[in-house]
Amino acid sequence: MGMDSPYIIMIxxxxxxxxxxxxxxxxxxxxxxxKYKVLLVDADYxxxxxxxxxGLENINTGIRSVLNGKSSLENAISVHAPTGLHVLGGELSYDSDTLKPDELANLMVQLxxxxxxxxxxxxxxxxYPKEVVDNISEALIVSTPEMASVVSAVRLAHKYEKKSLRHTLLLNMVKGKRYELSxxxxxxxxxxxxxxxxxxxxxxPISSSERIPAFIYGKRSEFVGGISKLAGLYSGQPLAMPKSRHGIFVRLFSLFKRKRGIPSFEVK
Ligand SMILES: Nc1ncnc2c1ncn2[C@@H]1O[C@H](COP(=O)(O)OP(=O)(O)OP(=O)(O)O)[C@@H](O)[C@H]1O
Ligand SMILES: [Mg+2]
Structure with a gap:
């Protein structure tokens, strides 16, 4: 793909x-x-x-400090030592002020x-702040395969569509059960x-309790297979899939197709 550099993906x-x-x-x-240079930003302020x-829970200088000008971007970034991933974390302060548009715009310029x-x-x-949305390369919309979640995700997709912004739908927590939407x-x-x-x-949840990302902890898990494929969409070079663990994917695609569908609706 013709890519922005940096390529900014908003989840x-x-x-x-x-x-x-x-x-x-x-x-x-x-x-x-x-081997990419990656910055993970926690904008859940x-x-x-x-x-x-x-396992980086003691962040005292993070996104808030950059937004309010108390720190430079560089000094607010933590490094996840096991991987070299850079993280602009959130501070666990009780400070609950809202995000200021000019500060967000300034952060996006720096990013x-x-x-x-x-x-x-x-x-x-x-x-959905304009200052951020107008400056990303792509929105990765996350949904579970439940009606309420999918309908909400499609409504959100309409908003990105109106802005001609690239968006991708990711289905998470898929169980491959008959009662799920196909x-x-x-x-x-x-x-x-x-x-x-x-x-x-x-x-x-197991890896989370160990403070180790599941992608590292769960080497041959189906979760890692799914994340590898996702990363392959961006890197253009699909990562090696764990061997002979395609079970759930095969089941997913062979699900009995029910005559049910999702109610259609208009988005104003
Ligand atoms: N694929 C998965 N398999 C099993 N558990 C999962 C999976 N994805 C997420 N979870 C679990 O679901 C819960 C919610 O996940 P997470 O915190 O990532 O959601 P979120 O969308 O960021 O939530 P919020 O809207 O509150 O920020 C967590 O307990 C997480 O461990
Ligand atoms: Mg979250």
Whole structure:
């Protein structure tokens, strides 16, 4: 793909708890292990949680300090030692002021001028500030294969569509059960192919309790297979898939197609 440099991917959803932070951290780690220079930004300024997953929870200088001018971008970046991933973390302060548009715009200028190949931005649910959205390369919309989540994701996709902004739909926590919406039903509703499918995998909460990203902890897991494919969309060089663990994907695509569908709706 003709790529911006840095290529800025904003992880996005309107619903909470769909796996944005999990995807942001593990995509960033996967790209980093593929030798790219990667910055992971925790823009969930009220509930920063990237640090917990990476074992970087004592961040005193992070995104807030850059926004309010107390620190330079460079000095607010932490390095995840095991991978060399750079992290602009969130501070766990009680300070709950809102984000100021001019400060956000200024941060985006700095990010765009930085030396990274990829910048992955984790966001809180419903995060849609113009100053950020107008300056990203792509929105990666995360949804679970549930009706409410998919409908919400498609509404969000319409907003990006109106801005002619590239967006990709990622389905997370896929169980491959009959009662879930099928990939075909979701693609019909979204209007284009689903970009990536990440299974529900126990390795995620287990690795999280160990403060090690699942992508590193769960080497041969189905979760890692899904994240590798996702990273391959961006690196253009699909990473090696773990061997003979395609079970869930095969099941997913062979799901009995039900005559049910998702209600259509108009977005104003
Ligand atoms: N593929 C997965 N398999 C198993 N558990 C998962 C998976 N993805 C996410 N989870 C779990 O689901 C929960 C929510 O994930 P996460 O915090 O990444 O969501 P989020 O969208 O960032 O939430 P919020 O909107 O609050 O920021 C976490 O406990 C996480 O460990
Ligand atoms: Mg989150």
């Amino acid at each position: 996005s959803s309107q619903k909470g708890g769909v796996g944005k932070t999990t995807v942001a951290v593990n995509l960033a780690v996967a790209l980093r292990l593929d 009220l509930n920063p949680s990237v640090g917990f997953i990476l 765009k001028a930085s030396k990274y190949d990829f910048i992955v931005i984790d966001t809180p649910p419903g995060f 990939i075909e039903e979701i693609e019909d509703t979204y209007g284009t192919r689903v970009g990536a499918i990440i299974p529900l995998d126990e390795i995620v």
